[in-house]
Amino acid sequence: MSMLVSLFDGLPEIARIMLMLSLIAAGGLALGQVKLGRVELGIGGVLFMGIAAGHAASLAGVTLDVHVLHFLREFGLILFVYTIGVQVGPGFFAALRRSGLTLNLLAASLVLLGVLVTVLIHLVAGVPLPAVLGLFSGAVTNTPSLGAAQQILREVGAPAAAVETTSLGYAIAYPFGVVGILITMMLVRAVLRIDPAAEAESFERRRKAEVENLETLDVVVRNPTVFGMALRDVHLFGDLGIVASRMRRDGQLCVPHPDTEIREGDSFHLVGPRQKLERLAAFLGEVSTMTLTTKGTDVRWDRLVITSKAVLGKTIAQLDLADSYDVVVSRVNRAGVELVPSPALHLQFGDIVTAIGKPADLQRVAQLLGNAPRRLQQVEFVPVFLGIALGVILGSIPFYLPGMPAPLKLGLAGGPLVMAILLARLGHLGPLVWFMPPAANLALREIGIVLFLAVVGFLSGDRFIDTLLNGDGLLWIGYGALITLFPLLVVGFVARAVLKLNYLTVCGLLSGSMTDPRPLPSRMQ
Helix, strand or coil: CHHHHHHHHCCCHHHHHHHHHHHHHHHHHHHHCCEECCEECCCHHHHHHHHHHHHHHHHHCCCCCHHHHHHHHHHHHHHHHHHHHHHHHHHHHHHHHHHHHHHHHHHHHHHHHHHHHHHHHHHHCCCCHHHHHHHHHHHCCCHHHHHHHHHHHHHCCCCHHHHHHHHHHHHHHHHHHHHHHHHHHHHHHHHCCCCHHHHHHHHHHHHHHHCCCEEEEEEEECCHHHCCCEHHHHCCECCCCCEEEEEEECCEEECCCCCCECCCCCEEEEEEEHHHHHHHHHHHEEECCCCCCCCCCCCEEEEEEECCCCCCCCEHHHHCHHHHHCCEEEEEEECCEEECCCCCCECCCCCEEEEEECHHHHHHHHHHHECCHHHHHCCCHHHHHHHHHHHHHHHHCCECCCCCCCCECCHHHHHHHHHHHHHHHHCEECCEECCCCHHHHHHHHHHHHHHHHHHHHHHHHHHHHHHHHHCCHHHHHHHHHHHHHHHHHHHHHHHHHHCCCCHHHHHHHHHHHCCCCCCHHHCCC
16 A cells, blocks of 8 residues: 555656546546435535545545645536536526426525525524535535535635535535435325326326427418418418428429419418418418429428528528528427527527528528538537636626625636526627537536536545544534425425426426436436
């Protein structure tokens, strides 16, 4: 053992740190995949492997440069929260509107109840503030809150030992934070006698009823009142949710234009929600018995990817593809959701449009839109680092509140997160595109959280075992369990028993509010 320690001490400082963190990361990720029943630590395994390594290093008298470790910890946290913001940013505000007031209030109530219990533990039980902040972060399995808490303590002048105490509280409360969500789900299901399979069927029926899937219908014009009218006058170019993607006249299939005048016997291939299609078919005439297929004609359809910076942010109307290129867009796929190409729809990087026209015209439109799928797999790092820089600046802006001993700041956790959400929602600014391929985003996010937890665990390792066995560690476990379970049980039972929410929705609410998606696959068991 002494030989290994001597060999380790002989390495350059950076090499020692990289070797230690790499071993912690590899061992911790492997530990996180070990299942105890239905429960696994997941990324939390890195934290506990770091604690073990820190404890062993303390016993062996091994020390590492604290300043380098602190840099790696903060850099990992910034990477983690920034990539989360980039991922959720495009749909963040729409999700707030779509989820409705009820779910948002329930999620906020769960968080506030956790804060209330934490404050009571601090005031009544006398648990030190650094410890109780760590207990709260671990009990709700929220790593960014740990980083924010530590930064706030440093900014108000707390000693280094107090800052590391926050990590101890986090590590002690974290395991039950994972288990507590599962316990709550099982208690809600058992007490209220819920059938998960029936809830899943009900959830799926409701989801399909809420989402207007795009379908197609071929219609023949028989209504004399529309003869001579332009297609745009009967709203067949997306403004009311229906698009005429192709038409047949005198036996010839062609691309319709907004100014095309309707004649008796014209047939149109319409794209839109089923109910709107049926109403419009009844108005125009009747459903055609002949399918308007492109087979055997000189008209084709193709899926084209928006990758050209020149068209980002432009609307379908501004591109004017029908008149300028003799091509019609029948639908737009954005992050797996099909949208009607209304004239006011702004195109975003990565949108996939279904275009109909002649091959030569489609080729010209492909060049206009970019249509370079390989770009969806590439990361543009100029926007990444610029976004991080802006996030650090935002997190450093002080907010002065009366009665506070120090100004409040979003910090290195909140600043990059908020900035990433805003930039990802913006999508692009001139040539800068805030888009990150999912695989690259996940890789950077995992690297960030692994670095953060490895360092946090290592720096806490020399005190963790002593606190657990000789200090208040067992009592802290109980406090952490209380912070975890009380808000979950209250919100879980209110959401189901009082508000009658679907059980799957309740499970998603509890997991999302605790920032822990791992229990979700178990909700159907």
